[in-house]
Amino acid sequence: MILLIEQLLNGLQYGVTLFLLAAGLTLIFGIMGVINLAHGALYMVGAFAGAWVSIQTGSFWAGLLAGLVASAIAGVLVELGVMRRLYARDHLDQVLATFALILIFNQSTVLIFGRQPLFTSLPEMFSGSVEIVPGLPYPSYRLFVIAVGLAVAFGLYLLINKTRIGMLVRAGASNRQMVRALGVNIGGLYTAVFGLGALLAGLAGVMASPIMSVQVGMGDEIILATFVVVVIGGVGSVKGAFVAGIVLGMCDTMLRAFLPGLLQQVMPGSEAQALGVGISSMGIYLMMAIILLVRPRGLFAAQG
Amino acid sequence: MKREYLILATVFLLLALVPFLAAATGQTSWTRLVGQALIYGMAAASLNFILGYGGMISFGHAAFFGIGGYVVGIMYHHFDAGTSFLGVIPGTDQMLITLPAAVLVAGLAAALVGAMSLRTGGVQFIMITLAFAQMFFFLFISLKTYGGEDGIMVRRTNALPGLDMRNRDTLYWVVLCFAAAYYLFLRRLVQSSFGQIIAGIRQNERRMASMGISTFRYKLYAFILSGMGAGLAGALMVNFLRFASPDMMHWTRSGEFMIMVILGGVGTLAGPFIGAGVLFTVETTLARYTEHWMLPVGILLLVVVLTSKGGLMALIRKLTGGQK
Numbered sequence: 001m002i003l004l005i006e007q008l009l010n011g012l013q014y015g016v017t018l019f020l021l022a023a024g025l026t027l028i029f030g031i032m033g034v035i036n037l038a039h040g041a042l043y044m045v046g047a048f049a050g051a052w053v054s055i056q057t058g059s060f061w062a063g064l065l066a067g068l069v070a071s072a073i074a075g076v077l078v079e080l081g082v083m084r085r086l087y088a089r090d091h092l093d094q095v096l097a098t099f100a101l102i103l104i105f106n107q108s109t110v111l112i113f114g115r116q117p118l119f120t121s122l123p124e125m126f127s128g129s130v131e132i133v134p135g136l137p138y139p140s141y142r143l144f145v146i147a148v149g150l151a152v153a154f155g156l157y158l159l160i161n162k163t164r165i166g167m168l169v170r171a172g173a174s175n176r177q178m179v180r181a182l183g184v185n186i187g188g189l190y191t192a193v194f195g196l197g198a199l200l201a202g203l204a205g206v207m208a209s210p211i212m213s214v215q216v217g218m219g220d221e222i223i224l225a226t227f228v229v230v231v232i233g234g235v236g237s238v239k240g241a242f243v244a245g246i247v248l249g250m251c252d253t254m255l256r257a258f259l260p261g262l263l264q265q266v267m268p269g270s271e272a273q274a275l276g277v278g279i280s281s282m283g284i285y286l287m288m289a290i291i292l293l294v295r296p297r298g299l300f301a302a303q304g
Numbered sequence: 305m306k307r308e309y310l311i312l313a314t315v316f317l318l319l320a321l322v323p324f325l326a327a328a329t330g331q332t333s334w335t336r337l338v339g340q341a342l343i344y345g346m347a348a349a350s351l352n353f354i355l356g357y358g359g360m361i362s363f364g365h366a367a368f369f370g371i372g373g374y375v376v377g378i379m380y381h382h383f384d385a386g387t388s389f390l391g392v393i394p395g396t397d398q399m400l401i402t403l404p405a406a407v408l409v410a411g412l413a414a415a416l417v418g419a420m421s422l423r424t425g426g427v428q429f430i431m432i433t434l435a436f437a438q439m440f441f442f443l444f445i446s447l448k449t450y451g452g453e454d455g456i457m458v459r460r461t462n463a464l465p466g467l468d469m470r471n472r473d474t475l476y477w478v479v480l481c482f483a484a485a486y487y488l489f490l491r492r493l494v495q496s497s498f499g500q501i502i503a504g505i506r507q508n509e510r511r512m513a514s515m516g517i518s519t520f521r522y523k524l525y526a527f528i529l530s531g532m533g534a535g536l537a538g539a540l541m542v543n544f545l546r547f548a549s550p551d552m553m554h555w556t557r558s559g560e561f562m563i564m565v566i567l568g569g570v571g572t573l574a575g576p577f578i579g580a581g582v583l584f585t586v587e588t589t590l591a592r593y594t595e596h597w598m599l600p601v602g603i604l605l606l607v608v609v610l611t612s613k614g615g616l617m618a619l620i621r622k623l624t625g626g627q628k
Contacts, residue, residue: 035427085610091362091430096566097609099559103602111596224438224555231431271448278446285435285442289420292432296424 002136007257008250009132011142013142013211015148015249020204021222022229022241023156024197030173030236031193032087037098038078039201039226040219041105045070046202048109051118051214060123067206068199075198079191087190102220109216115214145207153242160238169193173236223285225252228288234298244299248284255280312487319480323473336544339476341584342483343541348564348576349490350533355562356571357494358505358526363430364417364437365534365561368410372535374444375406377456377548384459399462399469403539410535411528413440418527422520437558439522446552460542469543479540483577486533491573493529502526563605569617578616583608 025039049070054063082101086094121127126141160166168189171179180186205218213219229248233240260276267275289300319338326334347369352578354360379402382388382395389395396402417436424432447451461469468474493499505519513519542548551557560583568579584606590597612618 031426033431041334082606082610090565091427092355092562092570093609095361095363095430095559096562097606099563100602100605100609103598107596107599107602111599220556223382223433227431228435231428271582274448274452275446278442281442281445282439285438286437289432289439292424293420296428298428 002133004256005229006131006136006138007156007253009138009142010257011253012246013145013149013249014253015246016146016153017204017208017230018222018226018249019149019245020152020200020207020246021226022233023152024200025226026233026236026241027169027173027193028197028228028236029230031169031176032083032190033176034083035091035094035098036083036197037095037223038101038105039197040221040223041102042071042075042078042198042201042209042219043205043222044105044109044216044219045074046085046120047207047209047218048113048205049202049208050206051120052113054120055118056251061119062207064203064206067202067209071202071205072195072199074197076191077199078198079194083190083194083221105218106216113216115216117213120208120210121212122210126219141210145211148203148207152203156238165189165192181190228284228299232288232291232298234301237298237300240298240300248287251279251287252284255283258259314482316480320477330481335472335476337588338539338581339479342479342577342583343537343544343581344561344564344584346483346486346540346604347534347537348394348561348568348580349486349573350537351561352501352565352576353490353493354526355528355565356575357499357506358502358523360422360523360527361430361562362421362433362482362527362530363555363558363562364433364435365530365577366553366555366557366622367437367440368414368531368534369538369541369557369561370444370526370548370550371413371440372406372410372536372538372550373542373552374456375409376539376542377404377458377464378542379405379449380458380459380460380462381456397460397462399464399543402462403536406535406539407532410538411532413535414528414531415524418524422527423524424505434555434558437553437555441550441553441555442524444553447537451549453550455547455551458546460547463545471522475544479544481535482540485572486536487573487577490533494573495617498522502587547625552592567608569615572617575615575617578620582616 009294019176021039021043025036028034028036028039047069050063050067052063053066054060056273057063063283078101082097087096122139122141126139127146128140129137130140130143153249158166160169168184171184172186172189172193179189225248229241229244232248233242256277259280260273263272266272295301306429314571319342322338323335324334347365350368351365354362378389380393380397382393386393419435421429421432421436444450450456459604461475463469464478467478467530494503500521501517502513504517505523509519535597538552564579564583565576566579567583568577570577583601587597587601590600608615
């Protein structure tokens, strides 16, 4: 029971990380209609900048700030330099150009930081653990990550539903041409949304860095899961990204935690381990396939 | 038309001479490189049939490539160990059996994936094909019997009656013949009424549907055919490298196939082969000088995508004054 609660919390923490990435990606997807495979690279930029600065200064918070700034700047540069030219192109060109960006970002990071992973320490105030239920000490940093994720979700909800910019974002997600026709400065909106998405990706990167190792290729691993979240949630829907992110994060964590053990009861240990890990890695893709078969546009598709 | 045949024959002859040229200049690695490029070209060409002619952007094509390869690997594994697959199908090292089996199994997998994926379109299609490829990728990683993450060593190339397949040059010529045959097959396929329908669906699916054509069925057939081609290429690759691993179906491999198609020219017959040759040559040449070869490749790719329409084939056509 205690293990179950612990894994549920781990799942929630992974889920909000996925949400932070997926929220930006789904907006970019929904509003500009562009498939950005390089979103994971921005997550990596945030993680590396954050880790490096926090190692240099010894302060997690300075690292957090640096990570956010670096990823937002990288995002805006990518938008102005590359993405602009891709909006009118078909998906194929977008996939390839952003795939090229992944190669460029990964190799540049190798050139700057080398292949060794960077390790950062937890911030002072969250280095301990909290006993949430009797007998279960849970790292307070992970709780902090969950809290930040939920706060961002609430902030995005306010931004999108209560402000003028949010109104334009919603309008853009449901009908791009119409927004342009009404005389909205779409170029500025695009850059702003892309920058916001990059900022959120960077935030996810910095938050994840003390838990996972900061290394080249970290973005490639999580970007596929993020795409699954975006597609299941429905392109352009932040609400969908939130729901799908949390559900997928939980499912993935639960499968990984418990499936090998369950399989071990019916087959020999080492094979059960391998098969369990394999099937749990397949889990999210299987969910996506099933959900798309039932709802080809995802759960909360913004576009009609 | 005459000119096209002339060019094809010349290219074929030149490629057939590669082992001799390699021996004469002492660059024995050439045969291996060109052979691999030809096989990648076949995989890219099979993808190009659905992507370029059919307009279906599949991001999971490496799955079929890998499945074809694994069929050869698994059959060899059972042949070597004297066991049988699922206790029923005995292993074999005969190429005349392994290649058709690889094509068949890849076709079945493509039928399964296609039947489900083709219900969606656009972005969702790209992502669902990617998802299926990832599932196959993780499936093969979790199969400890067949090497898991390490893959299967195929210690000896499959046998073909009457040929000494252990000779690398012979193997190269076999690969070349398959590549040439596959090129001619695609050439016919594209010009057939089936190919015309596929192209029609790309241009305007609704119109084709209103002409009474069951577009879903035709797209599925095309998807299966394309998967079979990738399976053949994968089976040849495992024979050529004597190694099958889950790496063959990693998602970045699917991306590479797409790059080859784009680089060479979408919707052209020779494009994917040219793209595969260029990309593979650039990669291996750069890898010899620097471990950071991905950086220049990435920049090159970005420039090609942003600046060109139609890839290298368009460039060639421009240079030769509109001729193919």
